[in-house]
Amino acid sequence: MTRFQSLNQSIAAAVATDPFKPAVSIRSDINLQCTSQTIRNRHHSNALRIRKPATKPELTDLHKEARMEYALTYDEDHVIASRRSGRVSVGLFGWMHAGGVGELAAAGPGRFTWLKYVELLEEVLLPSVRSLLFPVPEHFYLVQDNSPIHTCRAVQEWFRQHPEITLLPHPPRSRDLNPIEHLWAAMTSRMAEMDLPRCSAAVTTAALQTWEHLRSSAGSNLTSSLVASMPRRLNEVIAAGGGYTRY
Known part of the structure; x- marks a missing residue:
């Protein structure tokens, strides 16, 4: 040797x-x-990697209980997911479904507020869901995370005024149970390969271009596999007693 x-x-x-x-x-x-x-x-x-440990928020017994209840309740369901992204220097709103991506929109300059969120729900989410998937008056299900903006009284009132949308409750500290997180990760990975100027306008343009790329068959294959993974995610939560999954 x-x-x-x-x-x-x-x-x-x-x-x-x-x-x-x-x-x-x-x-x-x-x-x-x-x-x-x-x-x-x-x-x-030699294709080895010294890995950095993943950091996740600590789950209390109440968090685990909420995750278990969610997993046991929706173990057989496939859902539409929606989540606002705030990972970069621009505010973005997008949604996905099993067959592909919906619409992506810039939230505009300044602080993201419930007023902007309601405007995006009214002018982006609802019309695009109706156009792509469910024409009036068909009912549909929606998942959003527990951002304070999503759960504030004014936004909840907007959903009460739109009974054709059923919000599926999402447990706290459960990004692993929101498949659109992986879609954001795919976008971030693709954008990381671009030589982008360090300005919000360039990042916004690149994000919109990347989203359009996801309208390809590769994008629809990704969203289909992400939604199809939900039963496995829920079963892993149950197996872990409400703990985190590998997702």
Whole structure:
């Protein structure tokens, strides 16, 4: 066995034992005669990854109870998901369904408020759902998360005035039970490959272009698989006693 083969095996064994251990610690723990950068280079060349642990909000017993109730109630349902994104320097609103993406709209400059949200529900969500999926007077289901804007009294009043929409209750601290989160992640990943100027106008334009790309068959395949994953997600919550899932 050559020195490089021995080094590769030592690094691979260390990463397999603890994938969260940094290269500096690997070098120290097993007394490797090389630099930390050499360790990173070797495990990258062998398709290994020293992983960063995922951080998620702590689930209290009440959170777990709410997640269990949600999973047990909707275990057989496929739902339409809607969520506002605030992950970048622009405010965006979009929705998806099993057959593809709906509409994406910029929330405009300034602070995102319940007034803007109601305007997006009225002028973007409702007309586009009616156009793409459910013509008047068909009833449909909607999922939104527990953003304070989504749950404020004025927004709830808007939904009461639109009884043709049934809101499915979403448990707190449950991004893993909202499949549109993975759609946002796919958008972010694609946009990360673009050489974007650091300004909100460029990010907004890129987001709208990326959303249009998701209207392809690849996008509809993604949304279909995300919605189809909901029974598995709910079963994992039940199996975990209300805890987090791998999603």
